[in-house]
Amino acid sequence: MSEGPVRKPVQKVIRPRVGNDRGVFQMGTSQIKRVGLGRRHWGDIYHWMLTLSWTHFFLLVGALYLVTNLAFALAFFLVPGSISNARPGYFLDTVFFSIETLATVGYGYMNPGSTxxxxxxxxxxxxxxxxxxxVTGLLFARFSRPTSRIMFSDVAVITPFNGVPTLMLRTGNERGNLILEASVRATLIRRETTMEGQIFTRFYDLQLEREHSGVFALTWTILHKIDESSPFWGKSQQDLHNEGATLSVAVSGTDDTLNDFVHARQTYAAEHIYFNHHFADIMSDKLEGNVRILDYSKFHDIYPDGTAGGSMPGAALAHPG
Incomplete structure (x- = not known):
């Protein structure tokens, strides 16, 4: 009986809040806390408003609307006679008049009663x-921002491919359209100690089998051969963990529907890079009529090398080198 697929969720990228000196940038399992940036500059408030979640954005707009109306209602209320036909000492009348004034409605019953x-x-x-x-400009800017629906496999694997140890990961286009002139970049980030004893963070751009695709429609298996020139050469999973290694992957291209540039990125900590495993085959050999089935429910499934259920079984690989 063949061994079932292995699944483990990846540590997702957590983007820091722009302009927040207490923001924590998380990449894989490593966290970097930014300090010493000083106070947030009001000149960057537009960018900050664009990066808010929709929930926080509407809460902020609602709070601004409420505070503005209450502030002007109080200004009317503190000076009796400011509003004609308003009931003396009745604060709700000034609140409703403030709302009507802010919206430039002007129903006509209440109106300014003094200079x-x-x-x-x-x-x-x-x-x-x-x-x-x-608010209208911000809403338009938020709605018009191009977004991608690019998915990444939960884990990366290292398995023999054509006799060579190869790092593999999957990416897929969740939309039913095309991403034109797509490109991918993969970078290994790890800590190293210099000859002087200083700890230094190094970035290694990985040489990929294919970095560009004229049309990205369905899925894309990203391959990096591990040879003497690879930063993975001679490394085990424990070595990667000890070095605090993180694999960063970015995919970009032009969405043919939006006719605009889109991008997505993902990071993998050392424990999310599986040695001696391969991905399950998601393309069915069976035809339904003239249609082949691409099963995304198996997109994240991996199997130990030497077992059934995958598209690239191979001999066990302890580590290259």
Whole structure:
């Protein structure tokens, strides 16, 4: 009876909050905390607003709307007679009048009742137009940002391929369209000790079997042969772990639907690089009519070398070298 597939979720990339000196950048299992950047500069608030989650963005917009209305309602309330036909001492009347003024609705029943009231109302109308324009621009910018639906395998594997130890990982296009002029880059990041005893972080760009694809429609298996020129040469999984190694992969191209540049990236910690394993075959040899089946439910499945269920079985590989 063949051994079943092995699955282990990868440590996902956690992006730091832009402009936050307490942001923690996580790559694989390594974490880097940024300090000493000083306070957030207001000049970067546009970028910060674009990087907020949708939930936080709408909460912030709602809070801004509420605070603005309450602030101007209080300004009207503190000076009696500022609003004609408002009930004296009734704060809700000033709140509703502030909302109508900010939205430039003007139902007609309540209106500014003094010079002070006109000044406050004019200021609120001007601020309201600025806020509406800013929020509209931010909404358009957020919706118009090109996004990719590129998936990565949960793990990378090292297995013999054409007799050569090879690092493999999978990526796939989840959308039913094309990514044109796609390219991929893979980088190994690890700590090294110099001759002077200093710990230094080195970045090694990996030589891939194919770095460019004119059309990326379905899946793409990324291959890196491990020979004497490879930073993986002679390394075991324990060696990679001791060096704090992280594999970073980035895919980019032009989405033919959006006609815009899209990209995606993923990182793999040392424990998510499986030696002596290979990926399951997701392309079925059986035809349904004239259609072959590409089964994405097996996209992340891997098998130990020498067992059935995979597309690239091979002899056991302790480590290259």
């Amino acid at each position: 002070y009231g006109h000044i406050v109302a004019s200021t609120e109308i001007l601020l309201g137009m600025v806020e509406v324009a800013a």
